[in-house]
Amino acid sequence: MEIKQFEDKGLSHFSYAVLADNKVVLIDPARDPKPYYEYAKQHGAEIVGVIETHPHADFISSHYEIHKTTGATVYISEMVGADYPHQAFDEGDEISLGDKVKFKALHTPGHSPDSISIVLSEEGKDKAVFTGDTLFIGDVGRPDLREKSGKMQAKREELARQMYKSTREKLMKLEDEVVVYPAHGSGSLCGKSMSDANSSTIGQEKASNYALQDMSEDRFVEILLEDQPFIPKYFPYDVDLNKQGAPDYLESVAKVKKMEPNFHPEEGALTVDGRSGDKYKESHLPGAINIMDGEKFETWLGSIVGPDEAYYLVAEDEETLDKLIRKAAKIGYELNIKAAFVYTGKDGKGFDLFDKGKFKENKDAYTILDIRNTSETKGDKVFDSAINIPLPELRERINEIPKDRPIVVHCAGGYRSAAGSSIVKNAFPDKTVMDMSEAIKDFN
Numbered sequence: 552m553e554i555k556q557f558e559d560k561g562l563s564h565f566s567y568a569v570l571a572d573n574k575v576v577l578i579d580p581a582r583d584p585k586p587y588y589e590y591a592k593q594h595g596a597e598i599v600g601v602i603e604t605h606p607h608a609d610f611i612s613s614h615y616e617i618h619k620t621t622g623a624t625v626y627i628s629e630m631v632g633a634d635y636p637h638q639a640f641d642e643g644d645e646i647s648l649g650d651k652v653k654f655k656a657l658h659t660p661g662h663s664p665d666s667i668s669i670v671l672s673e674e675g676k677d678k679a680v681f682t683g684d685t686l687f688i689g690d691v692g693r694p695d696l697r698e699k700s701g702k703m704q705a706k707r708e709e710l711a712r713q714m715y716k717s718t719r720e721k722l723m724k725l726e727d728e729v730v731v732y733p734a735h736g737s738g739s740l741c742g743k744s745m746s747d748a749n750s751s752t753i754g755q756e757k758a759s760n761y762a763l764q765d766m767s768e769d770r771f772v773e774i775l776l777e778d779q780p781f782i783p784k785y786f787p788y789d790v791d792l793n794k795q796g797a798p799d800y801l802e803s804v805a806k807v808k809k810m811e812p813n814f815h816p817e818e819g820a821l822t823v824d825g826r827s828g829d830k831y832k833e834s835h836l837p838g839a840i841n842i843m844d845g846e847k848f849e850t851w852l853g854s855i856v857g858p859d860e861a862y863y864l865v866a867e868d869e870e871t872l873d874k875l876i877r878k879a880a881k882i883g884y885e886l887n888i889k890a891a892f893v894y895t896g897k898d899g900k901g902f903d904l905f906d907k908g909k910f911k912e913n914k915d916a917y918t919i920l921d922i923r924n925t926s927e928t929k930g931d932k933v934f935d936s937a938i939n940i941p942l943p944e945l946r947e948r949i950n951e952i953p954k955d956r957p958i959v960v961h962c963a964g965g966y967r968s969a970a971g972s973s974i975v976k977n978a979f980p981d982k983t984v985m986d987m988s989e990a991i992k993d994f995n
Contacts, residue, residue: 552652552673553594556732556749557586561846562610562881563738565749567681569671572649576600577617578669578681579734582881583800584613584620600646602654603627604683604734605666606793608696608786609741609850611883615796628658630665635796640667657721659685661714662692662741668722670729679730680753685714686722687733689746691762693779696741696786711772718763727754740780740850778926781943785853785882792883800880807864807876807885810892821862823852825875826894828969828986830867832902836894841973844871845966849878854943855970856884864891902976903957905985910959918953920960921990922971927963933990942967949978957983961990 555568559581567578568587573596577587580601591598598621601614605628614625615635626640627633640646642658651674659668662684669681684692694710731751735741744761757763762775797803815836816822822839824831825848831841842851844866856862864879866872872891879885910917919937921928928939940948942962952958952975960972965988972986 552678554671554679554732555590557581558736558749559610559881560738561849561878563736563745564610565732565734565736567732569648569652569654570594570596571652573597574599574648576602576646576648576654577614577623578602578732579604579607579683580613580617582611582613582797582883583877584617587613587617588620597621598623599648601625602640602646602669602681603631603793604668604681604685605663606631606633606790607684607734608790609735609739609783610881611789611797612793613797613800614793616799619799626656628656628665628667631794633794633796642667659683659717659721661685661694661710661717663696664710664713666692666717668717670725677726677729679732680722680725681732681734682722683734684741685717686731686756686760687735687739687742687745688731688748688751688756689760690742690744691718691760691775692741694775695779696782696790707776708772711775712768714762714775715768715771723753723757723763725753727752727757729753731756738847740783778929780926781854781924781941783850783854783943784857785884788858789883797883798886803885804876804880807888808890809872810890812893813896814890814892814894816863816889820889821856821860822865823856823862824865824894824973825871826865826867828965828988831969831973832904832986834897834899834901835973836865836899838977839865839973840977841969843966843969844875847966848875849881849884851942851967851970852879852884853882855946855974856887858884858887861887861889864888865894866891867895868893902972903983903985905959905987910987916956918956918958920952920958920971920975922960922962922967933961937961942971945971945974949975952979954979954982957985959985959987961987963989965989 553570557566625637629639644656646654655670657668671679695707737745737747824839825844921937921939922942962968976984
């Protein structure tokens, strides 16, 4: 038997292939099925099954495409109400992979009401557990994502209480040496304090994971619900698309319409400009939001742009444009692209430059906008006079910003401020708006 872990760093997502007797079962596969096909081919094996631990909120899974392409059976909890062909896989159900390897389902609600964890055994001995978004390394899944999406909806406190029972009555009863393989690692928005490690053991988690320590159920609920990160706009959309089964990856990407370089969208169109901040500030199309190509592009695309909004996608060259389309597809957002094109023009709008010296001389002459998340600003306000509106909320709360002074936008590292300052400038084109980038303490 072999367990292969696949990692998508952009979404901090782990997926798995289990190989035994020339057969492969996949767990929580990403949108692009190619790596799994290549793995099976490399080992002369056949993909016979795909197990989904729950309908994912933060990425689109290729389970339905893999089923159509290979004939593999998709296993998922019947509680999901999946719209694609599948076999129910619920508490106590087992799948055999050859003579020695078995998968057993545990119903472990908490992150979602329909979550399962999968115990892998070999020759009757439990070896590993694939915990989906229930148990992470150093954390457990957030319980506040299923109040408005999926067939089964549940309030966050109800799910937090279910998480308490799932960890203590199911997962923590496994042997200490059982290896824990989660669906996400550090950087994912499906939890709040995950470790950088990509695996652990039940014993290690019982010893070090804050959520598995001895405490009352009420205290657990209180701790779990506090300081959870923001919920990206695309999360409910992905839950529903995963429940339906997404269109085939390459076919869907190929359908994205391409326009000639330096195309100009219609007035009022929503445009996502994936170029560097410097290129954007030099010349950009009217109304464009600068969501730069980077490791978390897809997360910020789905946090700033709603799933019901059609948009144009811009990059600085064809290679990058194709890459951004593929990144958008990881969250199902290729379906919302009106057209994509390369922009190298110099005929667009420029941007106000930030003058550090003038700012230091008289900070009171500026409206300072801090677009970090609320959890980041707690106890760490760089400028006392700053207004805090987190980037994911900025388009909806834009009118809360005073317009009587020049506006300076900052974040923690510079990536988000490029997007935030572009949003503010689009809303107030006649005002001076500057991108401070990273807020440096010596500005005070």
